[in-house]
Amino acid sequence: MGRTLAEKVWDDHVVRRAEGEPDLLFIDLHLLHEVTSPQAFDGLRLAGRTVRRTDLTIATEDHNTPTLDIDKPIADPVSKVQLETLRRNAAEFGVRIHSLGDVEQGVVHVVGPQLGLTQPGMTVVCGDSHTSTHGAFGALAFGIGTSQVEHVLATQTLPLAPFRTMAVTVEGDLPEGVTAKDLILAVIAKIGTGGGQGYVLEYRGSAIRSLSMEARMTVCNMSIEAGARAGMIAPDDTTFAYLQGRPHAPQGEDWDAAVAYWRTLGTDEDAVFDHEIFIDASELTPFVTWGTNPGQGAPLGSNVPDPASFADPQERLAAENALTYMGLEAGTPLREVKVDAVFVGSCTNGRIEDLRAAAAVVEGRRIADGVRMLVVPGSVRVALQAVEEGLDKVFTAAGAEWRHAGCSMCLGMNPDQLAPGERCASTSNRNFEGRQGKGGRTHLVSPQVAAATAVLGRLASPSDLTADVAPVEA
C-alpha cells in the first residue's frame, strides 16, 4: 500500500524501532528561542551533557524583544533575563544565535525558512507550537515541551508516539480578495479547535497548489489551532523555486540530489488517509473571528452569531462566554464592529507578501481617527526588504507605526499590548482571552482585511474601500 507524505518523512527518520516502545526519530533541525529553552540548557548543565549537534541547532530572539528603541537596555527585567540567558547558553554550548540587532534576527518561524534551513522531507522541532509553519515545505515540523527540547539538545532524537493522517483537500480557485488566512480560518471553523487532535494534516488540492510559499506557511502555521500535531504540504516546483539560492539551500550536485529526493515525497496515489475533509475554494470569502478561540470564526459578510443557534450545549456556552468577553451583541453585522487597534505581523502573517498586501490597501489612504495600527515585520530581513520597496513609508504616511521585528503584539510578552477592553483586528493566530494584553479583544483577520479595517475603523475588506474611501489626493 502507498504511503502519505507524513508517513514517508517519518519512516526516513526512524533511528530505532522496537516492539512496545515509541519510535526514536532523528531531528534534522532544532530551532530555539528564549522562552522555552532555559531549563533545558540548565538540565544539560546539571547532567554534564553537551549539545550533540550544534550544527543542526539555531537560536533566535523573538518573544520578548521590544519593537521600539532596540538600542536601549530592555526595560522589563524578566524579559531581559530571559534574553541574556539565551545568549549565555548559546555561547556556552556553541549554538549559533541571532540576537536583537542582528540582521538575521526575527520570529523563529520566519527566520528558518528565509535562511533556507527549512527544506522538504526534514524533521523540524522547536519549543513552540507554531513550528507547524515549516510543514509548508513538506517537512514534518511540530512544537515540543521544554523537557523534549533538552532531549533533542542532548540526543538529536525524540521518542515519538505515532500519529494519524488527515487530508484537507481544497479544490477550485480562491475568489479575488480571499487569502490563505481566510482559507485556514475557514478550515478551523469547519473542523473545530480540537478536530485535528492526534492528526498530521496534509493540505492538498488545486487551491493549495496555487498558493505561494508564504501563503502555504500561513496555512500550515495555524494547523495547531485546529489541534493538529502538524500540517504539511507536498513539495513542488513552487517550493523548489523558493528555496533555490537561499543561504542554506543545497548547491550544485547536492541541489540535484535533493530535488530528486524531494520529488519522491508526495503522497502516493493509493495511500489511505485516516480521515479526509473537502473544501470548495470558490465558496470562500474573507473570514474573521468573532470569539475567543480560532474556531469561532465567520465570513466577514455575516453577523455575530446567536449562541442559541449552536446545537451543542458546550459550544453554546462557549459562544455566550465569548460574546460577553468580546463585548459583542448577537446579530450585529461583523462589518459594523469598530476597532481600536490593528496589528499586522506574527509568524502567521508577518512576511514580505503580507506587508505588501497590507501596504497596497493603505497606500494613499489614512487610517481612521482613533485607530492605532502597528506593523511589525516578522524578521529583520523582511523589514529591510520592505524598506527597500518603500512599504515603511506607505505605512507611516497612512498613520501606522512601523516597528522593529519580533513577536510583538501576537502575545504581548513585550511592551506591545492592548489595554483592557480594547479591540484589535490582528493578523496573528490566537484570539484567546488576554492574549494581546489583559482584557484585550482580538479578531483574527488577513493582512488585507486588517489594512482595510484600519482605514475604515471597523471590520472591513478592501472591496469596501473603493466605495467608502477614495485615496487622498497626493
Place this chain on the structure above:
Amino acid sequence: MEKFTTHTGRAVPLRRSNVDTDQIIPAHWLKKVTRSGFEGGLFEAWRKDESFILNRPERQGATVLVAGPEFGTGSSREHAVWALQNYGFHAVISSRFADIFRGNSLKNGLLTVVLPQETVERLWALTESDPSAEITVDLEAREVRAEGITAAFELDDNVRWRLLNGLDDISITLRNEADIAAFEETRPAFKPRTLPVA
C-alpha cells in the same frame, strides 16, 4: 539523573495533609530560567514562621521528608520536584501522592514512597522524639527501615529499573547512541547545517 539504590538520612516529619504544589513552590518562582536554585522557594510561606519544622536547627541537613496524605496536589509544575531536590531531599514518604507530582518526581529521580498511614504515623513519632533518628529507603529491597520499623513498599518494575540505573529519558535514549551514530552516517549530504555560511 543520579542513580537511586539506597538512601539513609535524617527526616523532616511534616504533619500536614494536602500539601499542594503552590505551597511547595509558589507561582512567582516560575519565572526563573533555571532548574536549580529553587531551594529558597521551598515551602516559602510556611518558612516565614520561625517555628516551622524546616527552620529548626536539628532538622538541618535532613534528606527524607515524611508527609501527610495527598502530597503534591494542584498545579502540574515540575518546579515543585526541583525545589525539593534543590533543598536536599532524596525521598518523600506519604500514604498518598497526587499523580502528576508522583510522575514528575520519579522522572527526576526524587523517590516518592507510598506507605500505609499507620507506618507514616510511626515514622513521625520516631523522628519527632529523636531528630537524629535515621530512615533508610532501600529501593533494591523495596523497603523502608528505621529503628524498630521495617516496611515494604511497591514500585513499578520499569520505574524501579530506571531509578536504580539512574536513567532519565535522555539516558535511555543515549543507551542507543550507536543507533543514533549509525543513522547519522546515512544522512544525505544535501541536508542543511546551521553553521554560518559565507
